Amino acid sequence: MTERAYAPGSVTVVFVPQDDPEEGSLGVSFAVEDGVTATVEPAAETVVRLDGDRTDFEPVERLLSRLNVSAAVELDAAVPVGRGFGASGAATLATALAANEAFGLGRSRESSVRAAHRAEVAAGTGLGDVFVQDRGGVVWNTGDGVRRAEPDGETVAYASYGGISTVSVLGDKEAIAAVAAAGREALSSFDPEAPLPELFDAAWRFADESGLATDAVRTAVADVTAAGGSATMAMVGETVLAVGAPGVLPNRTRLTASGAELR
Ligand SMILES: Nc1ncnc2c1ncn2[C@@H]1O[C@H](COP(=O)(O)OP(=O)(O)OP(=O)(O)O)[C@@H](O)[C@H]1O
Numbered sequence: 001m002t003e004r005a006y007a008p009g010s011v012t013v014v015f016v017p018q019d020d021p022e023e024g025s026l027g028v029s030f031a032v033e034d035g036v037t038a039t040v041e042p043a044a045e046t047v048v049r050l051d052g053d054r055t056d057f058e059p060v061e062r063l064l065s066r067l068n069v070s071a072a073v074e075l076d077a078a079v080p081v082g083r084g085f086g087a088s089g090a091a092t093l094a095t096a097l098a099a100n101e102a103f104g105l106g107r108s109r110e111s112s113v114r115a116a117h118r119a120e121v122a123a124g125t126g127l128g129d130v131f132v133q134d135r136g137g138v139v140w141n142t143g144d145g146v147r148r149a150e151p152d153g154e155t156v157a158y159a160s161y162g163g164i165s166t167v168s169v170l171g172d173k174e175a176i177a178a179v180a181a182a183g184r185e186a187l188s189s190f191d192p193e194a195p196l197p198e199l200f201d202a203a204w205r206f207a208d209e210s211g212l213a214t215d216a217v218r219t220a221v222a223d224v225t226a227a228g229g230s231a232t233m234a235m236v237g238e239t240v241l242a243v244g245a246p247g248v249l250p251n252r253t254r255l256t257a258s259g260a261e262l263r
């Protein structure tokens with residue numbers, strides 16, 4: 001049977017990788033309504049297509065082999081892949097939910113989410129995005145467990161200047177040490193009740209010190225700030241998100257309180 005599921009995208013604005021990735025990284029993320037839809041059909045061998053084109057998609061392939069199935073998977077992404085919108089996690093989670101139905105696997109939701117998380121960690125493409133995409137909303141962990149708040153569907157503007165491979169950043173010890181130091185500092189004063197402009201300003205202090213911000217990112221953040229807005233970088237992509245400066249960045253999405261679901 002052919003089954004379809006959707007998972008929202010997600011943006012991580014602060015993170016501190018953990019030695020044991022089982023429960024995800026520490027940090028602050030939120031789900032956005034533009035995400036990924038996966039259509040899963042049992043097949044003799046696994047083939048993944050992204051927006052119609054055949055592609056290698058390691059976390060999705062790992063997930064299916066862990067579930068012991070092979071399938072034709074069609075992914076439709078409303079956010080760019082590899083640019084900080086957690087498209088790999090969304091694709092993997094949506095595939096897990098659809099595959100559970102398509103193959104009658106009878107797994108609980110939690111077990112599907114775990115399988116998607118393990119495949120993301122094993123592929124090196126994520127450290128916790130699927131937990132955000134499972135629930136929706138603003139999700140953070142400053143060290144004492146995962147917390148969640150419901151956003152009001154705020155609109156954020158964004159621009160993307162290029163991809164940054166999550167695998168290469170997570171695999172670079174020096175880069176991760178700089179990120180972790182900046183992230184710990186940011187989380188020590190994180191205020192979960194703060195409105196988005198304040199959250200973005202605090203997140204930018206982290207991004208600025210993380211070693212991950214590029215020139216294009218810095219220029220865009222400066223343009224938004226000059227127009228009276230707040231901006232920060234989506235981790236990890238050459239992508240800037242902004243609030244309070246309409247017209248400066250070309251694209252838009254909205255925060256969502258809804259998590260992944262069958263469609
Ligand atoms: N056209 C494509 N562009 C980028 N990645 C692609 C593409 N097609 C397949 N992939 C696969 O998608 C995955 C992208 O993972 P990555 O974690 O870098 O992206 P992301 O989840 O969108 O970004 P982030 O984790 O930074 O939010 C990789 O497994 C890569 O091989």
Ligand SMILES: CC(C)(CO)[C@@H](O)C(=O)[O-]
Nearest residue numbers: 015126127128129235236
């Ligand atoms: C690793 C990460 C912080 C950036 O890609 C995010 O994808 C996550 O938390 O999974």
